Amino acid sequence: MNNSKKKHKTLLTVTRTIWNYPPLxxxxxxxxxxxxxxxxxxxxxxxxxxxxxxxxxxxLFALGPSMVVTTGSLDLSYIGVWMLGGILVxxxxxxxxxxxxxxxxxxxxxxxxxxxxIQVKAKVPSFILTLSVSAGYAGLTSVLSGGYPRVVRGYxxxxxxxxPYVPTALLWTIPLIVVAVFIMRSTKVGAYFYAIGSNEEGAxxxxxxVDRYKILAFTMSGLxxxxxxxxxxxxxxxxxxxxxxxxxxxxxxxxxxxxxTLLTGGSGGPDRTIIGALAFAVLYRGLYISLxxxxxxxxxxxxxxxxxxxxxxxxxxxxxxx
Amino acid sequence: xxxxxxxxxxxxxxxTIISVVAAIAIISTFQIINPSFLxxxxxxxxxxxxxxxxxxxxxLTMVIMMGSFDFSVVSLLKxxxxxxxxxxxxxxxxxxxxxxxxxxxxxxxxxLLFAKFKVPSFLATLGMSLVIEGLALYLSKGFLxxxxxxxxxxxxxxxxxxxxxxxxxxxxxxxxxxxxxxxxPFGRHLYAIGGNxxxxxxxxxxxxxxxxxxxMLSGFLSGLAGVLxxxxxxxxxxxxxxxxSIPLFASVVAGGTSLAGGxxxxxxxxxxxxxxxxxxxxxxxxxxxxxxQLVVFALIAIGMSVLTTNRKSVSVVK
Numbered sequence: 007m008n009n010s011k012k013k014h015k016t017l018l019t020v021t022r023t024i025w026n027y028p029p030l031x032x033x034x035x036x037x038x039x040x041x042x043x044x045x046x047x048x049x050x051x052x053x054x055x056x057x058x059x060x061x062x063x064x065x066l067f068a069l070g071p072s073m074v075v076t077t078g079s080l081d082l083s084y085i086g087v088w089m090l091g092g093i094l095v096x097x098x099x100x101x102x103x104x105x106x107x108x109x110x111x112x113x114x115x116x117x118x119x120x121x122x123x124i125q126v127k128a129k130v131p132s133f134i135l136t137l138s139v140s141a142g143y144a145g146l147t148s149v150l151s152g153g154y155p156r157v158v159r160g161y162x163x164x165x166x167x168x169x170p171y172v173p174t175a176l177l178w179t180i181p182l183i184v185v186a187v188f189i190m191r192s193t194k195v196g197a198y199f200y201a202i203g204s205n206e207e208g209a210x211x212x213x214x215x216v217d218r219y220k221i222l223a224f225t226m227s228g229l230x231x232x233x234x235x236x237x238x239x240x241x242x243x244x245x246x247x248x249x250x251x252x253x254x255x256x257x258x259x260x261x262x263x264x265x266x267t268l269l270t271g272g273s274g275g276p277d278r279t280i281i282g283a284l285a286f287a288v289l290y291r292g293l294y295i296s297l298x299x300x301x302x303x304x305x306x307x308x309x310x311x312x313x314x315x316x317x318x319x320x321x322x323x324x325x326x327x328x
Numbered sequence: 329x330x331x332x333x334x335x336x337x338x339x340x341x342x343x344t345i346i347s348v349v350a351a352i353a354i355i356s357t358f359q360i361i362n363p364s365f366l367x368x369x370x371x372x373x374x375x376x377x378x379x380x381x382x383x384x385x386x387x388l389t390m391v392i393m394m395g396s397f398d399f400s401v402v403s404l405l406k407x408x409x410x411x412x413x414x415x416x417x418x419x420x421x422x423x424x425x426x427x428x429x430x431x432x433x434x435x436x437x438x439x440l441l442f443a444k445f446k447v448p449s450f451l452a453t454l455g456m457s458l459v460i461e462g463l464a465l466y467l468s469k470g471f472l473x474x475x476x477x478x479x480x481x482x483x484x485x486x487x488x489x490x491x492x493x494x495x496x497x498x499x500x501x502x503x504x505x506x507x508x509x510x511x512x513p514f515g516r517h518l519y520a521i522g523g524n525x526x527x528x529x530x531x532x533x534x535x536x537x538x539x540x541x542x543x544m545l546s547g548f549l550s551g552l553a554g555v556l557x558x559x560x561x562x563x564x565x566x567x568x569x570x571x572x573s574i575p576l577f578a579s580v581v582a583g584g585t586s587l588a589g590g591x592x593x594x595x596x597x598x599x600x601x602x603x604x605x606x607x608x609x610x611x612x613x614x615x616x617x618x619x620x621q622l623v624v625f626a627l628i629a630i631g632m633s634v635l636t637t638n639r640k641s642v643s644v645v646k
Contacts (some may be wrong), residue, residue, distance in 0.1 A: 270646075316441065
């Protein structure tokens with residue numbers, strides 16, 4: 007009796023999951039469309055591994071912020087942490103050897119705590135705060151690097167080829183994703199994040215220590231981004247750029263929005279962001295393959311971002327938007 | 329809590345005092361290091377750095393007063409400048425109304441997305457800035473262009489009383505902005521919405537229309553700044569405004585206009601613009617790289633945001 011009940015439940019869950027994730031449908035549709043349009047260029051193993059590679063880049067940056075977004079804030083500091091972390095690794099390798107790579111999670115953790123405290127205590131809007139942090143870190147990166155891009159060798163084992171056509175970075179990323187989704191969906195902390203995002207005043211009145219959990223959100227995001235940046239660092243060649251590239255900043259944000267996470271908080275999270283990242287990777291590679299002008303590509307991505315935000319914001323009647 | 333009177337509350341005064349002291353300290357430091365900082369030639373350099381910046385900052389101030397944010401100011405500046413240089417040989421001085429129209433149009437779209445479609449303002453303007461950048465890239469193809477039309481350049485570089493005409497443009501726009509903020513219903517509505525949008529709408533303020541108008545005004549002023557920028561520099565490429573976003577935002581906040589809205593105004597923005605642009609000029613004079621400048625401005629932006637936010641009145645900040 008118990009066995010058949012369990013099977014019934016599993017089937018329900020699967021059906022419900024597919025129904026709950028429209029972006030999944032969108033990804034499949036996009037995939038089919040591009041396969042029909044450009045079969046010879048799109049359906050190659052190289053293209054698949056490129057899609058997966060881009061997915062890895064997106065998700066490693068977007069995982070932490072997608073947790074912060076559920077509380078209603080934004081965390082744009084991932085770029086800064088990655089850049090400054092990369093240069094600090096270069097700086098500390100003579101001193102600490104291979105352990106220097108641990109500087110990045112440390113930086114992420116410290117940044118997360120700082121941002122959380124400033125956001126909560128000084129009530130600075132998170133968007134501006136984290137953007138300024140990224141800009142400041144980018145400047146520091148350039149200062150510390152002495153002006154030249156610096157490559158750090160010795161971490162190639164992180165991305166050595168294991169499975170053909172699957173970036174090894176993806177294998178490293180999966181545990182991170184599992185941890186993030188688990189925290190958001192199956193722990194008290196995650197539940198509180200959603201509560202704060204849905205109605206901060208209400209959560210406070212219900213007895214949740216909103217300040218503490220918001221700081222926790224930023225801290226976790228920073229730590230997750232920091233750990234992810236270790237993989238990201240090698241995945242992107244063992245060095246970091248010296249200037250803040252707005253495209254690199256925006257794309258993880260687009261992935262979060264694509265996944266269906268409302269930027270005002272209360273729903274979504276890492277599980278949705280995975281699909282959003284996949285959808286964006288497929289879209290981007292598809293457009294890239296189509297060999298349209300790179301300028302039009304940027305325009306299109308911007309339009310797509312705006313459109314997806316508009317669609318996602320349709321359900322916000324009664325919410326005060328600034 | 330809509331404060332539009334000039335002297336009000338200790339919170340605002342502290343921020344103002346800090347800005348003034350910082351400005352005086354920084355200017356004195358630079359003057360001591362390089363005595364030609366405030367010489368007539370140096371003053372002209374400072375004016376050139378400051379004027380187009382002030383115009384764009386006034387537009388941004390209006391939006392921030394309302395409690396929103398406009399991320400597309402720099403992109404619109406770039407687009408307007410590029411439109412001028414790209415088409416001036418074809419349609420002459422008509423590029424000016426064209427550029428202004430295009431920028432105001434984008435401002436209208438920003439306002440529409442925000443007021444009608446409930447897209448948070450920074451996201452709407454961020455997304456639109458991507459579109460505008462893409463458009464600018466597509467139009468200019470990345471090349472560098474120069475202007476040879478003397479009449480167009482005379483807009484900014486005609487010297488009157490020892491200072492270039494762009495200075496008087498900046499001064500004029502600043503004065504007009506103060507007038508709009510304090511003496512027109514539109515200005516008071518901006519403060520009202522910034523203080524409390526729901527209360528403002530209950531008081532009869534047409535929140536949607538005012539918001540759209542504010543973004544259109546911001547777009548228009550960004551376009552004007554772009555036109556005058558191109559007239560001043562005489563050439564440019566897609567690289568215009570590369571490091572302008574953070575300093576621009578920092579100058580509005582450093583002046584004392586709070587991000588939560590309802591306080592501050594263009595009169596304060598002048599102080600912020602002087603602080604930021606003169607610091608920028610001074611740092612460049614000392615051959616401090618763009619990277620260090622970026623760090624400094626990020627710190628100023630964060631620091632002044634912290635100082636100007638009135639913690640008691642704002643309950644929920646995301």
